[in-house]
Amino acid sequence: MDEKEAGAARLHVAGDLTIGAEVALDEGQAHYLRNVLRLTPGARVALFNGRDGEAAAELQTLGKKSGSARVLSQTRPQTPEPDLWLLFAPLKRARVDFIAEKATELGVSRLAPVITRRTQGGRVPTDRLAAIAVEAAEQCERLSIPEVAEPVSLVDLPADWPAERRLIICDETGGGGPIASVLADLAPGPLAVLIGPEGGFAPGELETLTDIPLVTRVSLGPRILRADTAAVAVLSVVQSLLGDWRSLLPRSSQPS
Amino acid sequence: MDEKEAGAARLHVAGDLTIGAEVALDEGQAHYLRNVLRLTPGARVALFNGRDGEAAAELQTLGKKSGSARVLSQTRPQTPEPDLWLLFAPLKRARVDFIAEKATELGVSRLAPVITRRTQGGRVPTDRLAAIAVEAAEQCERLSIPEVAEPVSLVDLPADWPAERRLIICDETGGGGPIASVLADLAPGPLAVLIGPEGGFAPGELETLTDIPLVTRVSLGPRILRADTAAVAVLSVVQSLLGDWRSLLPRSSQPS
Numbered sequence A, B: 001m002d003e004k005e006a007g008a009a010r011l012h013v014a015g016d017l018t019i020g021a022e023v024a025l026d027e028g029q030a031h032y033l034r035n036v037l038r039l040t041p042g043a044r045v046a047l048f049n050g051r052d053g054e055a056a057a058e059l060q061t062l063g064k065k066s067g068s069a070r071v072l073s074q075t076r077p078q079t080p081e082p083d084l085w086l087l088f089a090p091l092k093r094a095r096v097d098f099i100a101e102k103a104t105e106l107g108v109s110r111l112a113p114v115i116t117r118r119t120q121g122g123r124v125p126t127d128r129l130a131a132i133a134v135e136a137a138e139q140c141e142r143l144s145i146p147e148v149a150e151p152v153s154l155v156d157l158p159a160d161w162p163a164e165r166r167l168i169i170c171d172e173t174g175g176g177g178p179i180a181s182v183l184a185d186l187a188p189g190p191l192a193v194l195i196g197p198e199g200g201f202a203p204g205e206l207e208t209l210t211d212i213p214l215v216t217r218v219s220l221g222p223r224i225l226r227a228d229t230a231a232v233a234v235l236s237v238v239q240s241l242l243g244d245w246r247s248l249l250p251r252s253s254q255p256s
Helices: A027-036 A093-105 A126-140 A179-184 A205-209 A227-241 B027-036 B093-105 B126-140 B179-184 B205-209 B227-241
Strands: A010-012 A022-025 A044-048 A054-062 A067-076 A084-088 A110-115 A166-170 A191-195 A215-219 B010-012 B022-025 B044-048 B054-062 B067-076 B084-088 B110-115 B166-170 B191-195 B215-219
Touching (some): A027 A054, A027 A067, A044 A067, A084 A093, A084 A227, A093 A126, A110 A126, A110 A191, A227 B227, B022 B054, B027 B054, B044 B067, B084 B227, B166 B205, B179 B215
Parallel strands (some): B010 B044
Antiparallel strands (some): A054 A067, B044 B054
8 A cells, every 4th residue: 555645545444434433444454544644533534335435534543453433424425336347367466466456446346257278377366356456446536346256267157147248358369350349339238358368268268158148359459468458458448438438427536 | 578488489689680681689588598488599489670570580599698590581571550659657666667568568659758746756767668668569469669768857848749749648637538539539640648647747737738739638537547557548548449459450470
């Protein structure tokens, strides 16, 4: 959290944000407020929980292991976040951490690790990815935290796939059309994007997804993008053409 | 270079790629081919120099300090790359390195550090950024290397600005329209995009750019993006709507 600016404390909490309520802060938050931001009881912080919008609160207690803040007022109502999933093959640590951070900033609602035939690395650190997503949500002024799903194998995706959700596949083998023109033709609806592993999908591997009703393959241009670059690229283009970058929403928490 | 796959050796060189020519490899390349990929003379590599397309070559010598490869044939002709500049305020090491890598993959022709009032950090490591750009170009199958410019102050930008180049400013203060609809209205021409520092531009700072003839402000949605996220996001949307992601180009060097 070293890049946060002092005074910009914004924390994700579990408790309800009813006015007057005293909300518990965990050990990491207490440490951050006390030792990094050097705040003391009486200081103002912003809180969100994914349900009650954003609230202004006042620090009540700040110990070594915990703290608390009293809710003063609601500063933003809860608004719907985009319904956009990112399916990605696990990568090396720095690159998968990067995907969790960037996808959260770009408004993804679900981070879903997918094991492909060429997936590198062992266990998927879902706990670490969830912590990164919380921190990124606090920093980017989201009102929700993306869910981090347990890893599933690519071949098992069709079995549980919700029929109404379109799967956009970034197909480095050239099987997709240019992304902007392909997206322009899509009907509205929930979306998921799938990024392949470093080295791409194995030959024939994407054929296992033909049982998913709505599948669209897109190309991200003539250069070979790393998997983490492709994730940020496709999410940015999707949000700009189909998502919540199309209108200018007021940011009531914007610094004045 | 630890993420490259064995057998995918693709190197940027200085020498001409005339068929039959023996092209010099530097110490880093010799080390990489010998100790990482474990190649020996006789092995095939791909070479490019930014002028002569891409060539297949055969390793001739491979010593501790240098090596050489003989050009066998041209495998791709030189094609024009996008004319797209990225202007960015220097950031902490990991994030500025990330920008150099991603911008290269996304087809930027010039990486230009810009010092703003809120720019953090000291000296801009242009040598390191150039090395990262070379490695990213080798990996993403580009035929050119982006230029890394010396840092300039934001206030000095208008003095040397080429009048025909449009400057797209990612304006986190809400002064820009939604990026997709703004870009849809632009006439063709050379482009530059400008990303602010962490913490944004200082109040009034962008007013110093009013002497640049073609300036367009865009918004990247309702969430606060980190500067490195914003760089990748805006380049991806620009390439998808105005750049070389709009058509499907054959990749003759694609693995068959």
